[in-house]
Amino acid sequence: MPKRSRVRILHIVTVLLTLSVALIGNARVAQADTGGYPYANYSGPGTAPAQSVWTDDNRNMYSPYRYVYRNCTDFVAWKLDTANGWKATNASGTPMSIGNGADWGGWATNQGYVVDHNPTIGSVAWWNGSAGYGQWGHVAYVASL
Secondary structure, eight states: OOOOHHHHHHHHHHHHHHHHHHHHHOOOOOOOTTOTTTTTOOOOTTBBBTTTTTOTSSSOOOOOTTTBTTSSSHHHHHHHHHHHOOBBBBBSOBBBOOOOOHHHHHHHHHHHHSSSSSTTTTEEEOOOTSSSSSGOOEEEEEEOO
């Protein structure tokens, strides 16, 4: 390859890198719609995102819904309460955690709730631990169809 061609290629790469950095530097960071979830920005002392742990300013990692802040289960518990007026409670009426996302389908079935493949607005979408979410499973709130 002649020397002149190598210089031209390097110059083009330098120009492209400079433009990429300029464009990335001016880009806005995408933000997900939290739907009003009040704990979306919790990142207090003791926060460990790699372990899906976020804390409040007092190092507490559990929300009033008894789930770890910013996890799918906490969001869905909050949404069920605020949108549907529903809380999971034990026999004495004390609020309780249903468990990880993988646990929700079995719990709902045992409580007499319908668990099927027919979503409705205000219901919970549920994936057990074998659906690609590892042992923890996943839940989501059905806001629209």
